[in-house]
Amino acid sequence: MEEIVLFGSLFIGLPWLILHYVTKWKTAATLTVDDEAMLEELYQLARRLDERMDTVERLVAADNPEFRPARLVHDREIDNQPLRELDRMIARKGGK
Structure with missing residues (x-):
């Protein structure tokens, strides 16, 4: 036994x-499918918030010529390169 x-x-x-x-x-x-969806959603939200910040900074700068934004300069090549790489990765993943 x-x-x-x-x-x-x-x-x-x-x-x-x-x-x-x-x-x-x-x-x-x-990463699970849910994790990837959440990351994609957060990425899109971050891009929309960045666009809103650009708009707010342009409006404030139009009203106050002495205003200097404390964050990254809009459309500076060195700042946009990581975002372009993310866009390429997302497009490649979506094309699969």
Whole structure:
């Protein structure tokens, strides 16, 4: 009887335990579809907020010529390069 328990735990229980945690590890290491959707939504929200900030800064600058924005300068090439790279990555992922 002890041999059956030993056989069952060794050849059934141990591989099941190992495969169970390997599967958990593989699924936890990747982004889920919901995570990707949330990141896309946050990215679009950030772009809309950036456009709104540009509009507000233009309005304030029109009313007050001494106004100097404390944030990044609009349409400066070095600031826009990471955004273009994100746009390319999103377009590539959407084209798959």
